[in-house]
Amino acid sequence: MTESTPAQSLLNINALLDNPVFAGGFGLASLGAALAFARRGALTTAGMIRRRMLVNVEISQQDPAYPWILAWLSEPRPQTSFLAKRLTRINKLSVSTATSSTPNGATKASFFLQPGYGRHIVKYKHAYIAVSREKQSTAKTNTGEPHETVELTTLYAHRHIFEDIFTEARGLALQANEGKTVVYSVRNFDWVPLGEPRRKRPLGSVILDEGVKEGIVNDARDFLERRQWYVDRGIPYRRGYLLYGPPGSGKTSFIQALAGELDFSVAMINLSEVGVTDDKLAFLLTKLPERTIVLLEDADSAFVNRRKRDADGYGGATVTFSGLLNALDGLSASEERIAFLTTNHVELLDPALIRPGRVDMTVRIGEATRYQAAQMWDRFYGDIDTDGSNRERFLARLDGLGLFVDLNEGEALPRTSTAAIQGLFLFNKNDMEGAIAMAEGLIPPKLEAEK
Numbered sequence: 001m002t003e004s005t006p007a008q009s010l011l012n013i014n015a016l017l018d019n020p021v022f023a024g025g026f027g028l029a030s031l032g033a034a035l036a037f038a039r040r041g042a043l044t045t046a047g048m049i050r051r052r053m054l055v056n057v058e059i060s061q062q063d064p065a066y067p068w069i070l071a072w073l074s075e076p077r078p079q080t081s082f083l084a085k086r087l088t089r090i091n092k093l094s095v096s097t098a099t100s101s102t103p104n105g106a107t108k109a110s111f112f113l114q115p116g117y118g119r120h121i122v123k124y125k126h127a128y129i130a131v132s133r134e135k136q137s138t139a140k141t142n143t144g145e146p147h148e149t150v151e152l153t154t155l156y157a158h159r160h161i162f163e164d165i166f167t168e169a170r171g172l173a174l175q176a177n178e179g180k181t182v183v184y185s186v187r188n189f190d191w192v193p194l195g196e197p198r199r200k201r202p203l204g205s206v207i208l209d210e211g212v213k214e215g216i217v218n219d220a221r222d223f224l225e226r227r228q229w230y231v232d233r234g235i236p237y238r239r240g241y242l243l244y245g246p247p248g249s250g251k252t253s254f255i256q257a258l259a260g261e262l263d264f265s266v267a268m269i270n271l272s273e274v275g276v277t278d279d280k281l282a283f284l285l286t287k288l289p290e291r292t293i294v295l296l297e298d299a300d301s302a303f304v305n306r307r308k309r310d311a312d313g314y315g316g317a318t319v320t321f322s323g324l325l326n327a328l329d330g331l332s333a334s335e336e337r338i339a340f341l342t343t344n345h346v347e348l349l350d351p352a353l354i355r356p357g358r359v360d361m362t363v364r365i366g367e368a369t370r371y372q373a374a375q376m377w378d379r380f381y382g383d384i385d386t387d388g389s390n391r392e393r394f395l396a397r398l399d400g401l402g403l404f405v406d407l408n409e410g411e412a413l414p415r416t417s418t419a420a421i422q423g424l425f426l427f428n429k430n431d432m433e434g435a436i437a438m439a440e441g442l443i444p445p446k447l448e449a450e451k
């Protein structure tokens with residue numbers, strides 16, 4: 001393609017003006033063509049100037065900085081100068097809604113305003129920055145949505161402003177998550193925050209048996225302080241924990257509280273879910289967000305599936321045993337990570353799992369003990385049961401129900417869960433008598449198989 005410069009185009013027009021035929025339609029048509037030509041020349045020049053004088057950064061939706069930059073752009077920046085005020089108003093906004101449920105079950109929605117698609121101008125410090133947020137119709141993300149980018153353009157002379165912007169945007173993001181725990185879950189092949197970041201769950205609100213919590217917390221802290229030790233010895237910097245026990249004993253809650261305590265996020269994936277394949281698991285573990293505990297729930301399903309597969313050739317899209325081991329410490333495993341595995345069926349697990357780097361620490365989180373029941377009572381009624389006399393009555397009642405009798409091999413005595421005790425106390429807020437009277441309800445109902 002031949003490009004014309006504006007000078008040449010102008011010459012063409014001058015030549016045309018001298019042309020006697022110009023009066024006719026032919027001339028008019030030529031003028032139109034010539035003007036179009038001239039315009040193209042001017043555009044080319046403008047493009048050249050742009051390329052020389054401007055710098056731009058493109059941030060793709062896939063980049064961790066993408067949400068930070070959108071949030072940064074929606075920060076109010078009151079401008080004082082006449083020009084800045086008129087130029088930098090963002091008129092087109094898009095809304096992003098996050099819903100979350102409060103502990104009492106109500107649903108809460110919050111709205112974040114972001115600059116919408118299209119072009120905007122912002123002024124930051126002394127620099128004007130053109131912002132262009134676009135949906136690319138050609139490229140698709142893993143989730144099948146159109147790929148999005150934000151492009152920031154400023155004068156070459158102001159290029160250093162970008163560093164400041166990214167630093168400030170990251171600072172804002174950290175600030176917004178302060179005191180919060182981000183929980184990521186899987187959407188297709190990506191980790192996406194599950195609702196809004198939640199307020200950190202205090203460790204004290206999860207009541208495990210005596211010393212159990214401290215044991216895990218100290219181990220994790222110790223691990224976090226020993227990075228250099230691992231590096232010096234060429235050992236992958238990984239630690240794995242397996243928490244097992246009946247449902248409703250506080251495994252998941254504890255891991256979330258621990259993440260808050262250590263200032264980590266949680267990336268949660270349920271291995272029993274159909275669609276979580278070996279490849280997918282391995283891939284996801286290589287791209288964990290920074291400072292994140294990975295939580296593999298229902299680890300037993302990897303083993304169950306193996307049996308099913310052996311038994312009836314079942315080949316559903318689920319994680320296999322070797323897939324799980326590979327994800328934990330195979331070649332595709334990430335160099336650094338803390339993993340928690342949970343299961344309600346430890347008897348299904350394979351001992352090969354208990355290996356340094358795969359699972360370093362195994363802890364049973366069991367049915368409620370007397371110690372836990374007492375602690376939970378104090379958390380709920382401590383302020384009104386000042387002398388603890390009602391707590392003793394409650395515990396005596398549970399003793400009477402046989403909930404804490406030592407188990408002998410093979411014996412089937414009723415046990416209860418911490419989740420059930422919490423349920424009882426929630427039902428009887430500020431009503432100690434009610435809680436004691438209804439204590440019998442803690443005995444799990446016997447479910448009889450239908451004929």
Ligand SMILES: Nc1ncnc2c1ncn2[C@@H]1O[C@H](COP(=O)(O)OP(=O)(O)O)[C@@H](O)[C@H]1O
Binds near residue numbers: 249254
């Ligand atoms: N030990 C515990 N201390 C405090 N709350 C508990 C405890 N165990 C269960 N709960 C409560 O019961 C519910 C279910 O607990 P969860 O952590 O999901 O149990 P798990 O993961 O062991 O099945 C949560 O609302 C949690 O707050």
Ligand SMILES: [Mg+2]
Binds near residue numbers: 252
């Ligand atoms: Mg759980």
